[in-house]
Amino acid sequence: MSLLKNVGTIGGLTAVSRIFGFVRDILVARVLGATAMGDAWQLAFMLPNLFRRLFAEGAFASAFVPLFNRRMKDDGSLDEAQSFASSVLSVLLPILIVFGGLAMLVMPWVIEFFAPEGLGDNPGNLEVAVMLGRITFPYLMFMSVATLVAAVLNSLSRFAAAAAAPVLLNICLIAALGFGLTLDGDLEARRTTAQAMAWALSLSGLLQVVWLGYFMRRSGFQLSLALPKVTPGVKELGILMVPAIFGAGVYQISRFVDLFFLSTLPVGSYTYLQMADRWNQLPLGIIGIALGTAILPALSRYLSKEEGEEASRLQSNAIELAMLLTVPCAVALFFTGTAFVQTFMAGQAFTQSDALVTGTVVQGLVLGLPAYVLVKVLTPNFFARRDTRTPVFTAAISLVVTITLNIILVPQLGVTGLAIAGAVGAWCNIILLGGILHVRxxxxxxxxxLGRIVRITLASAAMGAALYFLMREIDGWFTASILEKTLGIAAILGVSAITYGLAAVILGVLDKATIARLMRRQG
Structure with missing residues (x-):
């Protein structure tokens, strides 16, 4: 299957999940708002998800896939790969149970450390926040197992089930929020809603394991549990995972740093960042995850067969596709992010002033959008070579840059400073990753x-200029009636499509040769 088709399959199903997630966050904003309980929910939601993205989706998947692919035989035999995956699961599960139990024990201290200023002003808020953290943490265990099963399916080139699984998360949370909409909207109602969402989160993790397990069995692959044993394969996986935690998870590590700095800011800051990140995650999740997931197995196969030219071709196609899709998204969101937040999120518990702050945070985040996606595109080149150590170097430097900028910017710009610092750190990571790949x-x-990237950037700049002048004329529409908001969004979409389309045609951004190159079958 071609890179474009693989990315289309994964990205299309991920887009469905993101749309559900978008609806979920609209409801979160309106039901919980930028309040103490809204921040408590966001913190309880972020903690297991940060560990999941860092250890499971980041380090584990990046180290597991090349080792798993190496055990897949050309004759179609899966016995060795199946034995390896089962031994990994037998060791992984007890570790997850112990880690989850310890996390629940220390949750009061974790919440107190990361809680924003003012969360404890209302009696009972901190206790509810601790309870939310304990209820949500089993989600990490379920999703770590789900990540293993998804990695198996992706290595078997069965991408659809794993890409569709997150829809279950959003359906569960939307159902809990629907329950919250029936309540009065006071503090006690927000607490009850947050508890319902916490239970829904953990339930969704269990449902995703069942969903993926069903499709794995349909593919003829079986996992079995045995007494934990550190086999040579498991040991090699562990060795690869330690540096991969830093190399593949720089974005998640920076989010842990964000938690610390958020704890120094007023109530509402967690919510502002999460609501803004939803807009950043729409293209990042759809494009970045799809590209990273699609190219890692193919790169691993090319390099194992010493087909260096094919590996380079695949890498170039992935970079071009990433820039083609993310640069115009970043430019458009920079100029129109506030308008979209005002249109879709403002209302009830989420005020217009909350929307303005969130829109500013969107601008800071999207400065790094192409870099965040390119990290997911470049790091598989290292992981496919079983080199998870080199990205440690790049991640460490970019993290130092991010923390330094946080210290400088957060006191001046608040939560927007966090967004800008993260974006600059991501670009530093890209420069280092690309430079090392070049030197080696x-x-x-x-x-x-390089010429195509320049043309994509110029076409996006032309669109950005048009949007800048458009927003000066219609800015007031997004705080008016539903009709004016609808017309405003239609104007943004129309101007974006026309200006970018014309510029792309004039500059030759997309032609038949490019489409044919991206449609070529991958190994």
Missing amino acids: HFYRLEPRL
């Missing part, structure tokens, strides 16, 4: 590709 002759940016 693993991958070199071709003049053809």
